[in-house]
Amino acid sequence: MQIRSRAALAAALVGALSLSACAPGGGSGSSSADADNTISIVGFAVPEAANKAIAAEFQKTPEGEGVKFQTSYGPSGDQSRAVAAGLKADYVHFSVPTDVDRLVDEGLVDEDWDQGENKGVVSDSVVVFGVRDGNPKNIKTWADLVKPGVEIVTPNPASSGAARWNALAAYGQVISDGGTDEEATDYVDAFFKNVVSLPGSGRDATTAFLGGTGDVLMAYENEAILAAQNDEGFEYVIPDTTLKIENAGAILKDASAPSQDWLDFVISDEGQKQFALTGFRPIRDDVDYGGVVEGAADPNNPFPPVKTLLTVDDDFGGWDEVTPKFFDEENGIIFQAITGAGLSLE
Template identity: 35%
Template sequence: MTADAGRRRTVASKALVMVVAAALTTTACGVGDGDGAPGVRAPDGPTELVLVAASLMEPGFDAVIEGFGDGEEGADLAVTPEYGASGDQSRKVAAGLPADAVAFAARPGMERVVRAGVVDPTWDEDATRGVPAGSVVVLVVREGDPPGIDGWDDLLRAGVDAVVPDPRTSGAGRWSLLAPYAAAGGADGDPAAGLGFVRALVAGHLAAVPATVRAASEEFLDGTGDVLLTVESEAKRLAAEGAPVHYAVPEGSMRVAYPFAVSARSGHPGAARTFMNYLYSTEGQRLWARSGFRPVDPGVAAEFAGEFPRPAGLHTIEDLGGWESVEEELFDGDDGAITTIFDEADE
């Protein structure tokens, strides 16, 4: 089943977890402690926490949820994750989908639920700005890599076609286009050069633009295109599942940040914060790393440095003016520069 269908998985914490089918869509069936709060304690079972998250983060959360449940702190708690496309998840939570905690592929999704009053505006006032794990943008190729692709300029060579998640619908798609935009000049005060690269890529070198990161991976594995633009955590997932691919981290890649926050509407905020703290613990950070995500703890990052090489010229969203500026100038639904390039290509 694809991420578009929104997979539901339950990971129990030393107890059998009752999965209530209506728990994520209504509070009328007994979910919550009042006022529509999503958390629930079964009469003789653990306290359930609902995590609404981007499917892009599924391998990491599955690992940390299991680790949390195996430990003393999670003994009486059970986390039920609901995965789906990041933008869809954010919009559903903003519209009222119950959640004790939320996690998205990029900051704009979190800002949407903050504006809706679901998450407190102070959610990012910590050392990592509310980000328990991250990634970088990479180029995925098939075994043998016949075209010899390992850098951005290779994408514009004659005969090379790429698959990229649609940046109009996918958080991973936004990251995947921001990396070459930044490397081509967008991060060095030359947005015209950055947009020129994106325009050339879209006009002559895109084999497919699937709506989600998982759909893009599936289409590439089915034989479409020569290279897949995606995030390292997704590339590592493919490799871990035995896909015949490998990836390169190009010079001038982009640091990807996956935000997480506890919901201000949680029926069990203390329990939700206990789970949040585990994400940042040494054990939790090691589980993120083993699942293909770059840890934010410096000590753990040093342990796994061999698995997560730092590319030369790594850019951050701050190099482009921050997400507020990027969303307005590049991804606005009406006249964002990159949105317009893709819209024109569809005509």
Template identity: 45%
Template sequence: MKLRTRMLAVSAALLVTGIALGGCAGTANSSSEGGSGDEVTLALVAYSTPQAAYEQLIAAFQKTDAGKKVKFTQSYGASGDQSRAVASGLKADLVAFSLEPDITRLVTAKLVDASWNSDQYKGMITDSVAVIGTRKGNPKSLKTWDDLAKPGVQVLTPNPFTSGGAKWNILAGYGAKSKKGTDKDAGAAYLDALFKNVPVQDNSGRASLQTFTSGKGDAFISYENEALFAQKNGQAVDYTVPDDTILIENPIAVTTNSAHPAEAKAFLDFLHTPAAQKIYADNGYRPVVKDAGGPSFPTPSGLFTIADLGGWSKVNKELFDPGQSVMASIEQKLGISTSAAPAASGSAKASAAPSASASK
């Protein structure tokens, strides 16, 4: 009896020890599983054209000490659509858009801090210029803004009420023909003539390029980097940088409701390093950081900026107000919607919904 009692006691002790050890083992496994205990995931919401660049930039960041335990989700689409989606609740830790007003919308919604553009780069991450893209060899010799308004020429550019790129495209031609906004009637008359030659208005710059490379149109207006992207991917396109064109400035910001603001800021800081700016340059964007390396870009003789046209508040009111503006009047005559999310009707064509992807 004493022996049996002693054996039961030993068994009970071993059982308790086993439970304790098992609990410790379980805790250890859960904390070290894949080394992911302190990993974070950042949501990047961006406009459509820099997707390839950001995929490379994320991979490069994840090789640094600051980024080795940071994962990303990525969403790409028309800049205005993306901005409105974030304002309506789409999760974002960083927002990278085509133009400043799409960030300003989020400042108004208190989703981006008002000081977002107080750094030495004024909140910008890349530059570009508006160019005229054509078929390989430029068979119709389309080199100037006037060429695009000639009868019988088909020109592709996105819908300015969804696409930030479309606004830049319009401002390039408008600024050139209005002498930087000093002759508004001439600028408006030019846009009226130009848009009579636009058979399709996609929702984004990337969708517009895809429509062109699929065989539609004689020319397209776009970012310089989009034309370079097409060439890099084997598309038979050429492009011309007009003497008079606009400097395109692309903003980026960390959101105020980011769950991981330190990691988001670390990624933003990385994007301003020479190594990251060279990746942008290799993807056709003009770096905002001097001496970043990569290809060189010519400076057009008549290059102007949004500031030369009076700034975004003035330009948006005069040219892009959906109710009453130069472009609203032109679109209404063409039977094209000026709402934020136009449906495919008439000569307008809606692009696919914003794409989303995940990246480690």
């Protein structure tokens, strides 16, 4: 099966994507005099609400006073390719670090972008199962997802970083339970045979599920919480074994003047508080967000401990090993599972 041309897609995105004002603090455009005081954010779709909340708080600080924002959100991989092809960005917020590494390879981001105390991570979450009200299919475990008749919605790993976390969680839970690589591969083959929709991004997957597609949505925990905050909620299950999601943020080499202050604020306690209030798990355990997050399954205990929480570094050997093994376009385990199930990577 022919996988879409990434270069052609990126070129199309640069032509089609426009940076829109990020409320608060933005206008429909900015003069050259304003350019040095405007931060262009290019990110994956899921954290848009969080970044807006953080922007509002940042503009209350001396460093953020008068700063304007322009934003573009979409599937993480597509957004990264668009920046590499020329889409204007000062700060990028991507689902997976490899989408930032692409910009390092293009000479747009410093090689040491992930050497700080936070290792380049600006937001955390975990993989969960979104289910219909009352959980009519009684979906509680990974084994339940591959039962006959269960229809899964998950984004497309050819474009979406969220999809890659979901797929790795599906594979990793087998290994964590003592299974072999062969058994884990068999599981993801069965998993994708139950997939009925592969939308382009995590946000598009949520929209499809809310529109009635599928029995279960593979999602970020924060996406489920945000949906509830927007009165579009669905129940969600945190499986006993799941994967820690670590989203990457970086500024470009030619970023506008306030961009470093913005990144510093994003990873500060106040920035992480705003992430928490929109459903993300703070990157530090000591962040005080008030203890209550509306929209969570239990607002007073919004981020319960996970029995077995996998990480890419500890359980998969890091992204340098993950990318060729799982997401190579010809031989990657996940891409082969998708095409083997008769699904399209287009």
